[in-house]
Every structure is written in C-alpha cells, then in structure tokens.
Amino acid sequence: MFPQRLDSPQAYDIAKAMLDGFNRHYRLFRTESARAKHRFETADWHGQQRAQRERIQFYDLRVKEATLRLEKEFKAGEQPMEVWQQVKLHYIGLLIDHHQPELAETFFNSVTTKILHRTYFHNDFIFVRPAVSTEYIENDEPAATPTYRAYYPTAETMHETIVRIVDNFRLGRAFDNLERDASFVLEAMSGRLAQVRLRANFQIQVLSSLFFRNKGAYVVGKIINGFNELPFALPILHNKSGKLIIDACLFGEDDLQALFSFARAYFMVDMEVPAAYVQFLRSLMPRKPRNEIYNALGLAKQGKTLFYRDFLYHLKHSSDKFRIAPGIKGMVMLVFDLPSFPYVFKLIKDYYPPQKDTTREQIQGKYLLVKQHDRVGRMADTLEYSEVAFDRARFDEELLAEIQKFAPSQLEISDRDGDGMEEVVIKHLYIERRMIPLNIYLQEAFDSNAHEQIERAVIEYGNAIKDLVAANIFPGDMLWKNFGVTRNGKVVFYDYDEIEYITTCNFRKVPEARNEEDELSGEVWYKVGPHDIFPETFGPFLLGNDAVKEVFLKHHGDLLDPEFWQKHKERIQAGHVHDVFPYERDKRFVRKLQPQPEAANV
Numbered sequence: 001m002f003p004q005r006l007d008s009p010q011a012y013d014i015a016k017a018m019l020d021g022f023n024r025h026y027r028l029f030r031t032e033s034a035r036a037k038h039r040f041e042t043a044d045w046h047g048q049q050r051a052q053r054e055r056i057q058f059y060d061l062r063v064k065e066a067t068l069r070l071e072k073e074f075k076a077g078e079q080p081m082e083v084w085q086q087v088k089l090h091y092i093g094l095l096i097d098h099h100q101p102e103l104a105e106t107f108f109n110s111v112t113t114k115i116l117h118r119t120y121f122h123n124d125f126i127f128v129r130p131a132v133s134t135e136y137i138e139n140d141e142p143a144a145t146p147t148y149r150a151y152y153p154t155a156e157t158m159h160e161t162i163v164r165i166v167d168n169f170r171l172g173r174a175f176d177n178l179e180r181d182a183s184f185v186l187e188a189m190s191g192r193l194a195q196v197r198l199r200a201n202f203q204i205q206v207l208s209s210l211f212f213r214n215k216g217a218y219v220v221g222k223i224i225n226g227f228n229e230l231p232f233a234l235p236i237l238h239n240k241s242g243k244l245i246i247d248a249c250l251f252g253e254d255d256l257q258a259l260f261s262f263a264r265a266y267f268m269v270d271m272e273v274p275a276a277y278v279q280f281l282r283s284l285m286p287r288k289p290r291n292e293i294y295n296a297l298g299l300a301k302q303g304k305t306l307f308y309r310d311f312l313y314h315l316k317h318s319s320d321k322f323r324i325a326p327g328i329k330g331m332v333m334l335v336f337d338l339p340s341f342p343y344v345f346k347l348i349k350d351y352y353p354p355q356k357d358t359t360r361e362q363i364q365g366k367y368l369l370v371k372q373h374d375r376v377g378r379m380a381d382t383l384e385y386s387e388v389a390f391d392r393a394r395f396d397e398e399l400l401a402e403i404q405k406f407a408p409s410q411l412e413i414s415d416r417d418g419d420g421m422e423e424v425v426i427k428h429l430y431i432e433r434r435m436i437p438l439n440i441y442l443q444e445a446f447d448s449n450a451h452e453q454i455e456r457a458v459i460e461y462g463n464a465i466k467d468l469v470a471a472n473i474f475p476g477d478m479l480w481k482n483f484g485v486t487r488n489g490k491v492v493f494y495d496y497d498e499i500e501y502i503t504t505c506n507f508r509k510v511p512e513a514r515n516e517e518d519e520l521s522g523e524v525w526y527k528v529g530p531h532d533i534f535p536e537t538f539g540p541f542l543l544g545n546d547a548v549k550e551v552f553l554k555h556h557g558d559l560l561d562p563e564f565w566q567k568h569k570e571r572i573q574a575g576h577v578h579d580v581f582p583y584e585r586d587k588r589f590v591r592k593l594q595p596q597p598e599a600a601n602v
C-alpha cells in the first residue's frame with residue numbers, strides 16, 4: 001500500500017541518517033581515489049597498491065557504521081512497516097539532486113537488508129529497481145569540472161591539441177618529451193584517420209579525470225567524426241629516469257576491453273558523477289555489461305547490484321536449466337552454469353579428497369586474496385553472494401543431486417517467500433565470467449589438428465603463469481583445467497584454492513638420488529617442507545602431449561627451472577614492483593626510440 005502522507009518524523013530522520021552514511025562513504029572513496037594522482041606523481045607504487053587494496057574494504061565499513069547508528073539512534077529494527085515504507089520515499093526525495101543516486105540507492109539496500117527481515121526485501125522497502133534517474137546529471141557548481149572535455153582540432157592543430165589534452169591534466173611531474181610523444185600519438189591516430197574526410201563534428205572527447213592503476217595513468221576518450229566514433233586510451237608511465245612518457249596509443253573496443261578487463265585490478269578515478277563516466281565508457285565498449293564497468297571503477301557493490309538485476313532479468317527471459325559446468329569437476333569447488341548466460345556459479349564443497357588439506361575459511365581467504373590483489377589480467381574477478389534463491393524448476397536433477405551430495409550444508413529447498421513455488425537457496429556462492437577451460441580448448445585443437453591454436457594457447461598459458469609470478473602469485477595447481485580462455489584468446493587462471501605468494505614459497509631443485517633404490521622408487525624419498533616447490537617436477541603432468549611439449553619447451557622451458565622462480569622471488573623481496581602492460585608490447589612507443597634489430601642490419 002502506498003502511504004498517502006509522509007507523517008512519520010522518524011522516517012525522515014532515518015532516511016537522512018542513511019544518506020549521511022552514504023555521503024561519508026563516497027567522500028572517503030573519492031578522496032582516496034583522487035590521491036592516486038599524487039601517488040603516481042611521486043612514484044609511490046607500494047602506496048598505490050596498498051590503497052587499491054584498502055579501498056575495497058571501505059564500503060562494508062561504512063555500511064556497518066550506518067547500521068549501528070540507525071540501530072542506536074532510531075531503534076531501526078523495531079520500526080513498523082509503515083515507517084520503513086516512508087523511509088524509502090523520503091530517501092528518494094533526498095536523492096533528487098544527488099550526484100551519485102544509484103550508488104546511494106545501493107547503500108540504502110545494503111544497510112536496510114542488514115536491519116529488516118527478508119520478507120521486506122521487495123520494491124516497497126528497498127530498491128529492487130532504481131527509482132532515481134542517472135541520466136543527464138551535471139554538477140552545476142561553478143568550480144566543477146565536467147565529466148568530459150571536447151576539443152575541436154583541425155588537421156593542422158592535431159599535434160598541439162594532443163599536447164593540450166595531456167597538459168590539461170596538470171600532472172606534477174615533467175614529461176621526458178611530450179612534443180615527441182604527441183607526434184607518436186598523432187602518427188598512430190593518422191593511421192586511423194588518413195584518407196578520412198574530417199566532418200563538421202570532428203572532435204576529441206576526453207574524460208576529465210585520469211584513470212590510475214598500479215604504475216600507470218590513462219587518458220581515456222574518443223575521436224568523433226561524422227557517424228564514426230573511435231575509442232582510445234593513452235597510458236602514461238614513468239620511464240627509467242623517472243620522467244613521464246606516453247607509452248602507447250590504444251584504439252578501438254578490443255584494446256579498451258583489455259584495459260578494463262574483469263581480470264585486472266580496479267582503477268582509481270576521481271569522479272563526481274560516476275553514472276556519467278559509466279555512460280561514456282559504455283559508448284566506448286557497448287558490449288561490456290554496465291556491472292563490469294562499475295566494477296572496473298572500484299564501485300564493486302554497484303557492480304554486484306547491477307549484475308544481480310541483469311541476472312534476474314535474464315532468468316525471466318530464458319527457459320534453459322542450470323547444469324553442472326562442462327569440464328573436469330573440481331575437487332573443492334562445485335561449479336554450475338546456465339548455458340544461455342556467460343557466467344559460472346561456484347560453491348565450496350563440504351567434503352574434499354584427502355590431498356586437499358584445506359577448509360572453507362581458507363578457501364574463502366584465498367578468493368579474498370585474489371580480489372584484493374592485482375590480478376594482472378590473469379585472474380578472474382569474482383562476485384560473492386549469500387543466500388541466492390533460484391527457481392527449483394530451472395535446476396537440472398543431476399546438478400541438484402550433486403549439490404545434495406557434496407555441499408548439503410549450502411543447500412535449502414523450500415518455498416521461502418510463500419508464493420507456492422519451490423526455490424533452491426544456495427547459502428554462499430562465487431560468480432565469475434565463464435571461459436572455455438583450457439583443457440577443453442586444447443582438446444578441440446588436437447581433434448581438429450589446429451597446430452596454430454595449440455601453439456598460441458600454450459604460449460599464452462606460459463605467459464599467464466609468468467605474469468602471475470611477476471605479481472607475486474604462485475598458482476599452486478597449474479594443470480590446464482585450472483585455466484580458461486577468454487573471448488579474446490587470453491588465458492586466465494581461475495582455481496584459487498592452492499595459490500600462495502611467491503615470497504612464501506621455497507623453490508628447490510630435486511636432490512640427487514642417494515642410491516639406486518632412491519632413483520628407482522616411485523615415491524618421493526627426500527624431505528619436503530610445507531612451502532617447498534620443485535619446478536622440475538611440473539613437466540610430467542603438463543607435457544604428456546608431444547605437440548604441447550615442443551611449444552612449451554621452446555617458449556617456457558624456464559618455468560621448469562627453480563632458478564627462474566627463485567630470481568623472481570628475490571626481485572619481489574627487494575621491493576621491486578613489476579610493470580603490467582594491459583596491451584601488447586609491440587604497441588609501445590619505446591620501440592620507436594630504440595634501434596630495431598632489422599634496422600641495425602641494414
């Protein structure tokens with residue numbers, strides 16, 4: 001029932017306190033994001049990584065604070081339904097001129113669902129659907145920066161415009177040679193613009209804030225000409241002597257998708273109107289779901305909310321059934337999917353075979369570690385959900401039997417909301433992007449004799465491990481089945497239950513056999529400590545196939561050498577922060593500065 005009058009004084013106060021809680025959250029979130037610029041300017045790489053990690057916790061802390069305040073000041077949990085309905089309406093009113101209304105609505109849901117019983121979890125009380133529009137929000141304060149700036153160069157003024165675009169960010173550190181880098185950018189752009197007639201609307205639009213992550217800062221924008229729009233991004237890095245350089249010019253949807261991939265850490269961006277950033281970014285990557293764009297901007301809770309709305313909407317408009325995910329079943333994770341939907345659902349089993357010496361808490365700890373770590377484009381991000389309800393009729397019997405057998409503690413089948421329909425409720429779930437498991441991908445390549453596909457996949461697999469190593473991650477279980485292949489052919493790791501920091505591992509050579517008996521025994525005769533790793537022993541389980549073996553040894557034989565691992569460990573221990581390039585090395589301008597081997601031969 002819609003209340004005709006807003007007559008509860010508490011309702012307004014509760015709504016106001018809730019919004020104060022959100023505003024405090026966003027202020028802190030934004031301040032931390034804005035500080036990324038200074039950390040970049042001062043090359044504080046450890047600080048940048050720490051901030052990226054710590055910012056992830058901000059949301060839950062603020063929700064906790066707001067919940068406590070509402071309970072303490074307003075006995076929120078004891079308020080009747082009528083009051084809560086009015087709280088929502090007041091809150092909507094308070095959001096009319098707000099600049100982050102969608103985030104504030106999600107914050108309202110987070111706090112409210114902590115206080116209210118789940119029978120209230122519908123649109124009368126929480127924001128199951130958004131109520132306040134995020135379209136055309138502008139910050140009208142006189143000193144406000146707009147979401148993006150437009151530049152109108154001519155063919156003659158392109159170079160100076162590029163310099164001006166970069167200058168406008170007022171980075172507090174000198175460029176090595178901005179004029180030179182602008183020429184490289186111009187050359188790259190000319191490759192795309194040559195032969196093209198410049199139309200009346202020719203312009204370059206650039207988001208007003210830089211995107212910071214690890215050791216990089218990125219200019220993000222698009223070139224508009226007639227009906228065409230060309231997305232681009234300019235990575236700015238420090239060179240070896242500490243001067244700034246534009247390192248490359250990335251173009252088009254694919255390059256941008258790689259930059260904003262779900263397998264990378266979240267950006268730090270100073271945004272007054274995040275919805276406007278998302279809208280702009282969506283125009284660059286129309287196929288990227290909005291939830292992933294919010295995630296990439298560090299607004300993970302909004303990403304989670306949008307994902308869930310998209311998921312419910314998809315369920316309403318599909319009829320296929322959840323099934324056990326294709327591939328080799330996991331020992332600790334039970335994985336299922338919905339064929340028509342590009343994600344997988346993972347739950348932790350109650351029982352695992354003895355070789356998996358772990359616990360639910362430890363596994364959750366590993367997933368959390370991955371969330372907070374730099375995923376360097378090689379580890380899939382996961383969304384974590386509790387108490388997820390699915391329509392019972394959409395579950396394949398075999399899948400249900402599997403959950404009943406391996407994860408009974410996680411399963412409840414009941415008509416929880418009393419609508420006469422049975423539901424499958426899963427207590428705790430991880431959801432991540434579906435990929436093609438590498439073992440299946442390789443098998444398909446073997447079956448069709450696709451040598452190039454095998455070669456590319458094996459090289460990518462080794463590259464994935466090397467990127468993980470550089471980022472201080474030892475994958476633990478490196479079998480093909482624990483990696484997936486993405487839409488763009490990138491190999492990404494997804495089995496986290498055995499990962500460790502490289503710095504906690506002890507990489508050893510297999511000791512010489514003491515006698516013939518040792519040598520012939522199939523058993524491990526030497527003493528093995530809990531963190532000991534023997535890279536020479538990786539071969540037998542990776543290299544059963546000759547075609548694979550040849551490519552692997554040619555490109556990644558060093559992975560079987562303990563020294564390779566040990567050296568990386570020492571570099572990390574010495575405080576070195578690795579470079580992560582979310583683009584192909586051959587796109588780097590630095591190649592233009594160094595004499596190329598071919599050139600030297602001429």
Ligand SMILES: Nc1ncnc2c1ncn2[C@@H]1O[C@H](COP(=O)(O)OP(=O)(O)OP(=O)(O)O)[C@@H](O)[C@H]1O
Nearest residue numbers: 326327328330331332333335433434435437481495
């Ligand atoms: N993101 C994904 N996309 C597609 N399939 C996946 C994905 N994640 C997992 N799978 C499938 O589910 C299986 C088990 O997943 P996962 O490796 O995470 O479980 P696990 O229990 O940790 O495995 P292990 O027994 O190797 O420890 C994989 O082998 C793969 O077939």
